[in-house]
Amino acid sequence: MSPRAGLDTHTLVLAAAEIADEQGIEEVTLAALAARLGVRSPSLYNHINGLQGLRSLLAVHGLELLNAAIAAASGGLKGDAAVYAMGQAYVDFARKHPGLYETTLRAPEEGNSELERASEQVLTLIIGLLSCYELDAEGELHAVRGLRSLLHGFAALENKGAFGMPLDTNISLNWLISTFIAGIRSMSSSTGTGQ
Amino acid sequence: MSPRAGLDTHTLVLAAAEIADEQGIEEVTLAALAARLGVRSPSLYNHINGLQGLRSLLAVHGLELLNAAIAAASGGLKGDAAVYAMGQAYVDFARKHPGLYETTLRAPEEGNSELERASEQVLTLIIGLLSCYELDAEGELHAVRGLRSLLHGFAALENKGAFGMPLDTNISLNWLISTFIAGIRSMSSSTGTGQ
DNA sequence: TTGAAAAACTAACTATATTAGTTTATATTA
DNA sequence: TAATATAAACTAATATAGTTAGTTTTTCAA
DSSP states (O other), X not given: OOSOOOOOHHHHHHHHHHHHHHHOGGGOOHHHHHHHHTSOGGGGGGTSSHHHHHHHHHHHHHHHHHHHHHHHXXXXXXXXXXXXXXXXXXXXXXXXXXXXXXXXXTSOOTTOHHHHHHHHHHHHHHHHHHGGGOOOHHHHHHHHHHHHHHHHHHHHXXXXXXXXXXXXXXXXXXXXXXXXXXXXXXXXXXXOOOO | OOSOOXXXXXXXXXXXXXXXHHHOGGXXXXXXXXXXXXXXXXXXXXXXXHHHHHHHHHHHHHHHHHHHHHHHHHTTOOHHHHHHHHHXXXXXXXXXXXXXHHHTTTSOOTTOHHHHXXXXXXXXXXXXXXXXXOOOHHXXXXXXXXXXXXXXXXXXXXXXXXXXXXXXXXXXXXXXXXXXXXXXXXXXXXXXXXX
16 A cells, blocks of 8 residues: 655656646646655655645756757757757747746746756856857847747747637747847847858 | 625726735635635625636736727827837736736636637737738738737746846837837838838 | 515535654664 | 664645535615
8 A cells, every 4th residue: 555655856746747738737736746646645745845845846847858958959050040949949848848838937936046047057048049149248138038038928828829720830930030030130230140 | 794795796806906916816816805805705606707707807807908008008109119119018017917917818718708809909909000010911920929929928027037137127128129120121021111 | 565686694515735743664774 | 684763655634725505684676
């Protein structure tokens, strides 16, 4: 009946991520997680710090997977091609992991160093991709905020089903990224070296 | 003790919106709402269809306020100026009503005609603002999706505190909108008539 | 004035998170 | 190997939320 289920924190996080992606973030409860793992819910407290703790771990896990996905997609590429690949990978990640992606932006970041580190990892990667457009420091900050906004907004709206069906959303995403890049080029006096 | 509290659906929605904005969307519970209104929670069922029903009503109410805000801000303006004003008003609304704004994208839209109508209202307004750029039908759809993505992403990230402090976010928002407009101009072969 | 409808209530049930305290399996150490 | 300590599971119990059923009470209309 209870000969040690052999759980650990990582197993819990993986199982919770599955629930989040399969059934939605609302269904990630300790009761559901315990049931899936064949254990009583108080037992989970041996590995996580309650539901809030689990959510924090989910956010970090999601950010790490997201970072890995966009790093793999854009690695080796430069200029516009790298930005397109990153953007596509970002949105694809949100499509494949709708629940996990959502957790990424749900947790408050008060003094959670793991979460901050994982967040910064993604941020740093995006900054790197924008360096080829030779923006000044301020322009670079605007551009990072802008690119993140655009990708997150697109991913979130698509996941909520806020876009109708008719037209392929991949085309819309590429259109949006091109428009953004074209905007950067036409706004900055710099000639840019992208591509 | 209980001589008719004189509640109605609208009162409930307003009170729930206040909780959402003051304490966050997680704190919008029937228990908290009932306590604020000086009533027992089962009494709320005389006016709303449970928590899910309340959330739907909140979403509609949020969309209507949002629509009113962006309509007021962009009314009478044309071209780029109208787009800037609408974008600013959109993000300002999310700043003033963080909880209520969040509810607008939380409810599932399955056959809720009120919600669909309110959503469409916002959509129609945005489409109208983009007409001056003389895009073809497909381009217009991409542009609407793009502008919504960018505004929602910006509002959501800012509300989550995902942007650091250093640089004023209003400047970033204007930068993003200009970049988007410049991108549309430079991408389309059309000359555009915006401003 | 009487009766119907609506709005509040109490009571009860389910589900969840969480804490406290207990048992038991595993690992460490004498 | 045997004893013991640690960690992982458990049961039991509490608090809070949502919800339903059924009851009382107010209000409005006939």
